Amino acid sequence: MDHGETEFLLKLEQLSIGYEEPLISNISLTMYPGEVVSIIGASGIGKTTLLRTVAGLVAPLEGRVNLNVKKRGGLGYIPQKLGLVHHASVSHNVGLGARAGTSFREGPMTWVGRRNERVEIAIEQMGLTEKRNEPVRRLSGGQQKRVATARTLAQRPQILLADEFLSELDEDNIQIVVESVIDYVKESGAAMILVEHNTERAIQLSNRIFRLVEGELVEQFFQGGEEE
Amino acid sequence: MHEISHLQLQKNKTQMMTLFVSIGITMIFAMVAMGFGSSKNLDFLTSMKILLGIQESTGLQSDILWNLRFPRILMALVGGAALAMAGAMMQGCLGNPLVSPLTLGVASGAALGAALAIVLGLTLVSIPELAIVANAFLFSLIVVFIIIKLGSMRSVSKESYILIGIAITFIAGAIVSTLQYFATDAQLSQLAHWSFGSLSRPNLTNVLWISVVVLTLFPSGLKSAWDLNALSIGGDDFAISTGVNPVKTRKSILVLSAFLTSVVIAFTGLIGFVGLAAPHMSRLVIGNDYRKLIPCSAVFGAFLTLFADTLGRTLFAPIVIPVGVMLSIIGGPFFMYLLLNKRGA
Ligand SMILES: Nc1ncnc2c1ncn2[C@@H]1O[C@H](COP(=O)(O)OP(=O)(O)OP(=O)(O)O)[C@@H](O)[C@H]1O
Numbered sequence A: 001m002d003h004g005e006t007e008f009l010l011k012l013e014q015l016s017i018g019y020e021e022p023l024i025s026n027i028s029l030t031m032y033p034g035e036v037v038s039i040i041g042a043s044g045i046g047k048t049t050l051l052r053t054v055a056g057l058v059a060p061l062e063g064r065v066n067l068n069v070k071k072r073g074g075l076g077y078i079p080q081k082l083g084l085v086h087h088a089s090v091s092h093n094v095g096l097g098a099r100a101g102t103s104f105r106e107g108p109m110t111w112v113g114r115r116n117e118r119v120e121i122a123i124e125q126m127g128l129t130e131k132r133n134e135p136v137r138r139l140s141g142g143q144q145k146r147v148a149t150a151r152t153l154a155q156r157p158q159i160l161l162a163d164e165f166l167s168e169l170d171e172d173n174i175q176i177v178v179e180s181v182i183d184y185v186k187e188s189g190a191a192m193i194l195v196e197h198n199t200e201r202a203i204q205l206s207n208r209i210f211r212l213v214e215g216e217l218v219e220q221f222f223q224g225g226e227e228e
Numbered sequence B: 001m002h003e004i005s006h007l008q009l010q011k012n013k014t015q016m017m018t019l020f021v022s023i024g025i026t027m028i029f030a031m032v033a034m035g036f037g038s039s040k041n042l043d044f045l046t047s048m049k050i051l052l053g054i055q056e057s058t059g060l061q062s063d064i065l066w067n068l069r070f071p072r073i074l075m076a077l078v079g080g081a082a083l084a085m086a087g088a089m090m091q092g093c094l095g096n097p098l099v100s101p102l103t104l105g106v107a108s109g110a111a112l113g114a115a116l117a118i119v120l121g122l123t124l125v126s127i128p129e130l131a132i133v134a135n136a137f138l139f140s141l142i143v144v145f146i147i148i149k150l151g152s153m154r155s156v157s158k159e160s161y162i163l164i165g166i167a168i169t170f171i172a173g174a175i176v177s178t179l180q181y182f183a184t185d186a187q188l189s190q191l192a193h194w195s196f197g198s199l200s201r202p203n204l205t206n207v208l209w210i211s212v213v214v215l216t217l218f219p220s221g222l223k224s225a226w227d228l229n230a231l232s233i234g235g236d237d238f239a240i241s242t243g244v245n246p247v248k249t250r251k252s253i254l255v256l257s258a259f260l261t262s263v264v265i266a267f268t269g270l271i272g273f274v275g276l277a278a279p280h281m282s283r284l285v286i287g288n289d290y291r292k293l294i295p296c297s298a299v300f301g302a303f304l305t306l307f308a309d310t311l312g313r314t315l316f317a318p319i320v321i322p323v324g325v326m327l328s329i330i331g332g333p334f335f336m337y338l339l340l341n342k343r344g345a
């Protein structure tokens, strides 16, 4: 793809990731607005570690992560372990994302109004309207995944990292969630990195696919669902 | 959240009441404290009458009230509030209950600055009255800056800040000891005197300036409450999943609390205990929600410091016990009592 003058949103430069020993080395990746990249690979290979490094939770062993986000809450992260407040309601949890994604500078009234609006939209998109006042601990695994997704959508991030956010969902729900999230990315010009264990789904969702294998990040090319 | 909302509301109400009552008590106590002093020209009752506008004051009396007692009391309130607030923020963003505003090398930086000014005459500002203050302030900020730079270089964990803080504290301490070794007796006593925290040093103008700075920073402290909640509820991974960048947040909160601390201790010398104890007392009373914890710590810190200082200057009057010493003497046992009581419950 030729991106000409467009500014990148995310640039990984010769990145080496891991906790003490490197898991994956020499990762280079540049992403532009509207792009979706999938990461696939075996369990324990370092997919979550890659997302956590991009998010700044783990320091890179070598190289650097360059994020071009300026606004508050510009980085959205749907973690594999969801990190929800279990005793609090769905709307409270989603509100945390909306809070981070809005700024007082927008003016106090718009601030509160916009927040509530964002929360309602995200809850509706994720099909959680009936559950909005339920404490999260009473929700099923799939419903909790959708709460975490709604929270990040309400944040309106410029870069979205999602770690297996479709697992535990049934086919119908997957379609609903995928549509909202991908629509959001395309419309707002965000960039999304998606960790996905289902290769077919990765092909369906993303512009580019990378596989983590033997300590490297390798781009995969598919044609009609088959590996070339 | 909703099924427990009624109980929650009730609890919120009690907590807000506690906060307002504490503010009230502190203000009344501040007025009472204006009446204490060793001057023969102004006893307690006369002071109260003057303050309440029942009696006219002589020039000397108003001088004592407004130029001696008032700055000291305001300094206790503002300094105590600032240190306690800084302590609460540091504990929250480093996720460590043992952290106080002086842990991160702010104090050793200030001591180093003061020692350089006193012993070597090495000062960054050429106004003589402000030389030590400016040195203490700037060096404590320099030290914090170094700690934050080093702490975020290799690893992003909060432990690295604490460890590097400890290392730098030792280094700065060694330099101060070396300077003491070469200092004259007069310089040594000046340095020792500096390191006992005292509220009598800053004059009215100083105190008013400090108050302006602290009040200006207070809203930023409150604004950081949500981010601190996110950081303290579930650590870095939870924070980022709610859109709060833990690394950036931690840095900016560290800078803010270091700034609050340096502004105060540059003028008063080392006052440490209130920054550790007041946030903990507040936690016991009002819980761990930083939106309440920060203002509550500020109020408790103000009260505690004023109480300690008032006791320190009346107990053995005319001998004045420095507030830093007093705080540890009365605050320590009280703090222990609260902690042990909580365990029992
Ligand atoms: N906090 C940690 N400290 C040290 N090692 C870790 C830590 N977290 C994960 N690891 C190790 O790093 C390796 C990669 O883990 P990671 O979670 O990135 O795998 P993954 O590709 O996401 O796997 P899965 O598909 O099962 O989620 C594993 O061997 C794991 O044991």
Ligand SMILES: [Mg+2]
Pocket: A047, A048, A049, A080, A163
């Ligand atoms: Mg994983």
